Amino acid sequence: MLNVALAKGRLADSCADIFLKCGIRAEILKEETRKLVLETPDKKFRFFFVKPADVPTYVEYGIADIGIVGKDTLLEAGADLYEMLDLKFEKCRLCLAGFPEKKAALSSPHLRVATKYVNTAKKLFFSRGEDVEIIKLNGSIELAPLTGLADVIFDIVQSGGTLRANGLVVLEEVFDISARLVANKVSLKTKAAEVLPLIAEMKKYIEG
Amino acid sequence: MQYFKLPAGIRDILPAESEKLDAAEETLRKKFRAAGFSSVRTAGLEYYDTFANIKSSVEQNKMFKMTDKDGNLIVLRPDMTLACARIAATKLREGAAKLCYFSNIYDFSAGGNSDREVAQAGVEIFGEGGALSDAKAVAFAIDCLKSVGLKDFIVDIGHVGFYKGLLEGSGLSGAAAEEIRGYINAKDAVNTEIALKRHGASERAQAAILALPSLFGGAAVLDEAEKLTDNALALSSIEHLRRVYAHLKDLKAEKYVSFDLGTVKSLSYYSGMVFTGLAEGVGAPVLSGGRYDELCAQFGKDLSAVGFAIGLMRVLRALEAKEAEQC
Numbered sequence: 001m002l003n004v005a006l007a008k009g010r011l012a013d014s015c016a017d018i019f020l021k022c023g024i025r026a027e028i029l030k031e032e033t034r035k036l037v038l039e040t041p042d043k044k045f046r047f048f049f050v051k052p053a054d055v056p057t058y059v060e061y062g063i064a065d066i067g068i069v070g071k072d073t074l075l076e077a078g079a080d081l082y083e084m085l086d087l088k089f090e091k092c093r094l095c096l097a098g099f100p101e102k103k104a105a106l107s108s109p110h111l112r113v114a115t116k117y118v119n120t121a122k123k124l125f126f127s128r129g130e131d132v133e134i135i136k137l138n139g140s141i142e143l144a145p146l147t148g149l150a151d152v153i154f155d156i157v158q159s160g161g162t163l164r165a166n167g168l169v170v171l172e173e174v175f176d177i178s179a180r181l182v183a184n185k186v187s188l189k190t191k192a193a194e195v196l197p198l199i200a201e202m203k204k205y206i207e208g
Numbered sequence: 209m210q211y212f213k214l215p216a217g218i219r220d221i222l223p224a225e226s227e228k229l230d231a232a233e234e235t236l237r238k239k240f241r242a243a244g245f246s247s248v249r250t251a252g253l254e255y256y257d258t259f260a261n262i263k264s265s266v267e268q269n270k271m272f273k274m275t276d277k278d279g280n281l282i283v284l285r286p287d288m289t290l291a292c293a294r295i296a297a298t299k300l301r302e303g304a305a306k307l308c309y310f311s312n313i314y315d316f317s318a319g320g321n322s323d324r325e326v327a328q329a330g331v332e333i334f335g336e337g338g339a340l341s342d343a344k345a346v347a348f349a350i351d352c353l354k355s356v357g358l359k360d361f362i363v364d365i366g367h368v369g370f371y372k373g374l375l376e377g378s379g380l381s382g383a384a385a386e387e388i389r390g391y392i393n394a395k396d397a398v399n400t401e402i403a404l405k406r407h408g409a410s411e412r413a414q415a416a417i418l419a420l421p422s423l424f425g426g427a428a429v430l431d432e433a434e435k436l437t438d439n440a441l442a443l444s445s446i447e448h449l450r451r452v453y454a455h456l457k458d459l460k461a462e463k464y465v466s467f468d469l470g471t472v473k474s475l476s477y478y479s480g481m482v483f484t485g486l487a488e489g490v491g492a493p494v495l496s497g498g499r500y501d502e503l504c505a506q507f508g509k510d511l512s513a514v515g516f517a518i519g520l521m522r523v524l525r526a527l528e529a530k531e532a533e534q535c
Binding site for chain 1: 362394
């Protein structure tokens with residue numbers, strides 16, 4: 001049996017669609033339930049629902065053999081796992097954003113950056129050789145420049161609606177984000193007979 | 209009260225578990241002795257410079273550092289292979305040696321699925337080179353994993369020369385190669401491709417390097433790999449693995465073996481074949497090893513060498529997972 005970690009929420013619905021189209025009996029994922037562990041009727045797959053940020057953890061530890069999670073979460077977690085496939089849905093961008101006049105300030109010393117992607121932001125500015133103050137927030141990141149908590153924000157931007165409504169703009173697009181299929185480094189080899197056909201099937205679906 | 213607890217990533221092993229650990233160690237001790245290995249106990253503390261000054265050694269952030277009375281920086285033993293290579297090159301008179309050890313190593317930066325104190329059982333064979341020596345090391349590793357009770361495991365073999373060969377003539381700088389290595393190791397084809405384009409690698413090299421993440425599986429991947437390149441080093445690496453595989457067949461060990469040419473470990477002392485033992489039930493390797501023909505020379509004596517270490521706690525976890533499954 002293959003153990004699959006899925007992020008709760010919107011991503012899980014898209015995953016269910018892909019699985020069904022790949023011939024996996026994942027109808028159970030469509031049902032309204034409060035169960036955290038679901039098995040397909042043929043006992044070939046067991047699904048866990050976890051918070052998105054926990055998907056890399058379950059996969060790294062091998063509790064889940066594979067998982068589906070956004071690239072932003074992967075960048076932030078830095079977990080030791082295999083990234084097998086770009087599923088090309090849930091597309092968005094990790095951006096630096098703020099008031100338009102802050103564009104010039106992006107490389108100023110002691111820029112204050114508000115984000116929930118603390119590790120990714122640290123790595124980004126370290127690679128650019130810039131000292132910044134990173135302010136960890138857990139939600140409503142856009143509020144930080146509005147209230148003067150930070151100069152800019154580093155966050156995912158999908159439609160840009162929230163930014164626009166608050167007078168903010170994208171100052172720089174840094175990473176392209178989409179959902180990725182990840183695999184545990186041991187399971188990929190020890191359960192190759194189960195994992196590889198699934199990956200091939202999903203690949204065909206995405207490219208088809 | 210808080211001082212009665214332990215630092216993160218470190219733990220006590222209590223009697224019930226210790227007994228199991230002892231049993232596994234005892235089995236391996238017998239195995240190592242019967243195969244002609246002599247045991248060594250290397251120093252627990254060493255000079256930082258021993259590990260920092262040699263090429264391709266332990267990363268600085270992986271070492272527990274302290275200052276000695278005379279102001280010199282010392283570290284908690286970070287790696288057994290380096291310690292054994294230092295001993296073989298500087299303290300043993302004869303060139304050839306077969307050493308084994310049961311020791312803990314310490315990894316300052318470990319987290320997630322890795323502990324910071326790791327109980328290892330391992331062997332290092334000095335003064336032997338070639339495909340047969342590599343195959344014997346792999347076969348012995350398989351034998352050891354079987355002897356401690358593991359059944360569903362594989363030994364996954366790669367070769368550092370293949371990636372090195374692909375890099376030659378690719379036009380990639382050292383820093384770019386290191387960045388791309390990270391992506392390949394994660395089988396991250398998306399970023400591998402982006403980075404190859406950004407750094408302007410030659411087209412043939414791009415195609416070959418981009419294929420690396422999917423070059424794993426049975427011996428057939430060696431045929432696929434061969435078609436990707438004309439580079440002499442890359443091709444000789446494949447040829448070497450073929451010879452190793454042929455010997456493994458003679459040793460009746462091939463059913464435990466798979467290949468992965470996309471295993472390109474971080475800056476390491478490995479110079480040829482590398483291998484990892486993967487068991488069901490633990491998400492991380494239970495065994496890791498390879499050939500390091502250029503390491504001893506850095507300690508002053510040119511010796512070819514191959515070895516491997518078994519992570520004993522992970523072996524126990526794999527055995528427990530198997531038991532739990534059968535219940």
